[in-house]
Amino acid sequence: MYRMEKTADDAKAAVKAWMKSGKTAKNLENLAEFTEVSAAYLPFWRLIARGKACVCGYTEHKDSKGNTTRYPHEALINREYIYSEIACDAGDLGVRSIQLPENARAVSADTADLPAFPVTVSKDECRENGYAAIKKQAIKDGGGEMQSGEIGGFKFKYSTSFSKQLALDKVTFSRAFCIPKGFSLIYYPFYIVRYDFQGRSYTAAVDGITGKVVSGRAPGNAGRQSWFAGIGVAAAGMVAGAATASFSFFTGEDIKAAIAIIIFGYVFAGILTAIVWKQFRDGGEVLTGYAKGRGISHGKQISMVETVSADMFDYYG
Amino acid sequence: MTQFTCPRCGAPLEAAAGTHIVICPNCQTLTYIDRREAVFFYKIPLSVSETEAKRIFKRWSAGPSMDKNLEAEAKITRFEAKYFPVFSFVRKTGGKEAYSVFPAKNTTLPGMHSLKIPPGNLDTYTGGSLDAPILEPDVSLESCISQLSGDAVSQSIVYFPIYDVTYTFRGESYSAVIDAASGDIHPGRYPERSSGSFAGALAAAVILGFAGGILGILVHPALFLLSAAGIAAGKLLGTAVLHRKTEAAK
Numbered sequence: 395m396y397r398m399e400k401t402a403d404d405a406k407a408a409v410k411a412w413m414k415s416g417k418t419a420k421n422l423e424n425l426a427e428f429t430e431v432s433a434a435y436l437p438f439w440r441l442i443a444r445g446k447a448c449v450c451g452y453t454e455h456k457d458s459k460g461n462t463t464r465y466p467h468e469a470l471i472n473r474e475y476i477y478s479e480i481a482c483d484a485g486d487l488g489v490r491s492i493q494l495p496e497n498a499r500a501v502s503a504d505t506a507d508l509p510a511f512p513v514t515v516s517k518d519e520c521r522e523n524g525y526a527a528i529k530k531q532a533i534k535d536g537g538g539e540m541q542s543g544e545i546g547g548f549k550f551k552y553s554t555s556f557s558k559q560l561a562l563d564k565v566t567f568s569r570a571f572c573i574p575k576g577f578s579l580i581y582y583p584f585y586i587v588r589y590d591f592q593g594r595s596y597t598a599a600v601d602g603i604t605g606k607v608v609s610g611r612a613p614g615n616a617g618r619q620s621w622f623a624g625i626g627v628a629a630a631g632m633v634a635g636a637a638t639a640s641f642s643f644f645t646g647e648d649i650k651a652a653i654a655i656i657i658f659g660y661v662f663a664g665i666l667t668a669i670v671w672k673q674f675r676d677g678g679e680v681l682t683g684y685a686k687g688r689g690i691s692h693g694k695q696i697s698m699v700e701t702v703s704a705d706m707f708d709y710y711g
Numbered sequence: 712m713t714q715f716t717c718p719r720c721g722a723p724l725e726a727a728a729g730t731h732i733v734i735c736p737n738c739q740t741l742t743y744i745d746r747r748e749a750v751f752f753y754k755i756p757l758s759v760s761e762t763e764a765k766r767i768f769k770r771w772s773a774g775p776s777m778d779k780n781l782e783a784e785a786k787i788t789r790f791e792a793k794y795f796p797v798f799s800f801v802r803k804t805g806g807k808e809a810y811s812v813f814p815a816k817n818t819t820l821p822g823m824h825s826l827k828i829p830p831g832n833l834d835t836y837t838g839g840s841l842d843a844p845i846l847e848p849d850v851s852l853e854s855c856i857s858q859l860s861g862d863a864v865s866q867s868i869v870y871f872p873i874y875d876v877t878y879t880f881r882g883e884s885y886s887a888v889i890d891a892a893s894g895d896i897h898p899g900r901y902p903e904r905s906s907g908s909f910a911g912a913l914a915a916a917v918i919l920g921f922a923g924g925i926l927g928i929l930v931h932p933a934l935f936l937l938s939a940a941g942i943a944a945g946k947l948l949g950t951a952v953l954h955r956k957t958e959a960a961k
Contacts, residue, residue: 429763430763482828483828484893485890485892485893485894485895486890486893486894486895486896487893509832510832511832512832512833514799514810514812514828515810516801516807516808516809516810517808518807518808518809519807519808519809519810588763588894590766593766593769594766594767594769594770594773595763595766595767595769595770595894596770597894611770613770613773614775616950616953616954619949619953620945620946620947620949620950620953621946621949622949623912623913623916623945623946623948623949623952624916624941624942624943624944624945624946624947624949625942625945625946626945627913627916627917627920627941627945628916628917628919628920628923628938628939628941628942628944628945629920629938629942630917630920631916631917631918631919631920631921631922631923631924631938631941632920632921632923632924632927632935632938632941633924634917634920634921634924635920635921635922635923635924635925635926635927635928635938636924636925636927636928637924638921638924638925639924639925639926639927639928639929640928642928642929667913667917670913671909671913674909674912674913674949675775675906675909676775677775678773678774678775678953679774679775686895687774687776688774688775688776689774689775
């Protein structure tokens with residue numbers, strides 16, 4: 395069990411600061427009324443393990459003549475990872491995992507004396523989830539395969555790799571191992587903050603050690619949504635229109651340049667429209683962490699797998 | 712209900728969730744509890760008040776997926792707190808521990824068939840009345856056990872608090888369940904909002920923007936103003952699409 399380092403007032407201040415994001419309803423920090431701030435110790439299964447992976451594949455490069463050259467690569471990953479997963483149903487709290495900060499102080503305490511939630515998720519299931527997640531992460535760190543994506547009809551490729559060294563176009567072989575070093579159940583402190591706004595009740599969870607808002611939901615900013623609809627989409631339309639009109643200025647061999655401009659204009663307009671659509675359609679609610687429901691995200695999600703030591707023992711060739 | 716007494720002095724014992732050793736409050740004797748055969752009774756306290764739960768419902772009804780006027784026009788016809796029973800099993804299969812949860816009562820309430828035990832303190836339930844009516848189990852424990860494989864580690868009945876909500880909207884009746892421990896909502900079927908009006912507002916803005924872009928270049932730069940009109944149209948239509956009926960209007 396880890397010691398609560400923040401007070402209820404700190405938690406309220408953190409939520410107020412979080413409310414000031416431009417995505418949330420205007421003046422939310424002044425109009426919201428806190429109705430409850432309660433401490434809760436949530437259980438987490440935590441796996442510390444060494445992840446080793448061997449990833450082989452190649453990158454492809456096209457020259458100006460259209461010839462494709464493949465360059466083979468190999469990566470050997472040897473890193474330490476920590477996997478954490480909540481050991482009870484998170485309900486509406488939107489918390490899935492934790493990252494222990496440096497100032498976390500472990501204390502011995504009886505869970506019966508504290509508002510600690512009981513474990514209702516199997517440790518074996520979590521351990522296996524942890525092994526799988528660490529192996530996947532190790533392979534990803536070794537040069538994750540290029541993935542195909544699409545936004546607003548625009549298709550593109552992106553790498554799942556976090557390493558700067560490699561972003562393979564094709565992985566031909568990969569194998570990973572997970573060597574466990576420790577597996578434990580820990581209780582981590584949170585503040586559950588409930589507040590009312592326009593007669594509606596919203597919840598946020600604040601990390602009891604760092605004082606950061608790790609999950610929560612807030613009403614969206616309708617003014618921002620409608621401005622997005624106006625400026626964003628009209629700008630997208632204008633760019634697409636201007637790109638189309640530019641066609642009339644090109645003749646003969648320049649037609650290729652005209653087509654390139656049109657494609658660029660439409661791609662840009664498509665991406666902009668997709669971004670605007672998300673903000674306009676779902677902006678009525680702002681979600682942080684793993685809060686359920688339809689809304690736009692704000693802030694970072696705590697990843698289930700944390701890399702402790704990176705690059706020190708890795709090999710890229 | 713399983714009753715425990717101290718084998719030494721006969722005083723009643725309470726076994727907290729997950730514990731195997733109980734210390735007698737009277738004579739301090741340690742007793743080991745074999746949970747494989749016994750059924751333990753627990754409850755999760757009702758920690759979300761009715762007022763709070765109604766505000767949670769209101770927040771949910773104002774969400775982006777719900778009909779625009781659901782928040783203002785939904786009429787709550789039933790809002791009852793209850794303790795719902797579930798069987799919780801911990802079994803060992805092939806050396807691995809597995810948790811399973813089954814509703815202990817036949818029900819049509821939304822969300823009760825994909826159950827998880829909500830987050831909250833598990834208190835020992837020693838019988839008697841609680842702060843809300845208790846729904847008694849009508850599903851036999853054996854029928855659930857027969858669906859499980861492996862060896863029993865522990866089994867219990869957990870009563871967790873819910874608000875059973877029924878509301879009407881434009882002549883139709885809907886139901887939802889609010890988990891009264893964490894405030895999570897299980898909505899079942901609900902009046903959804905189509906994306907058509909959102910798309911319409913954007914279409915008007917994009918058409919004007921497109922016309923401004925193309926005509927501003929081909930005909931006269933002044934026609935770029937059409938794009939500015941697109942911004943205004945998008946803003947106005949967007950505001951109209953997002954505008955909700957207020958309580959006063961209702």
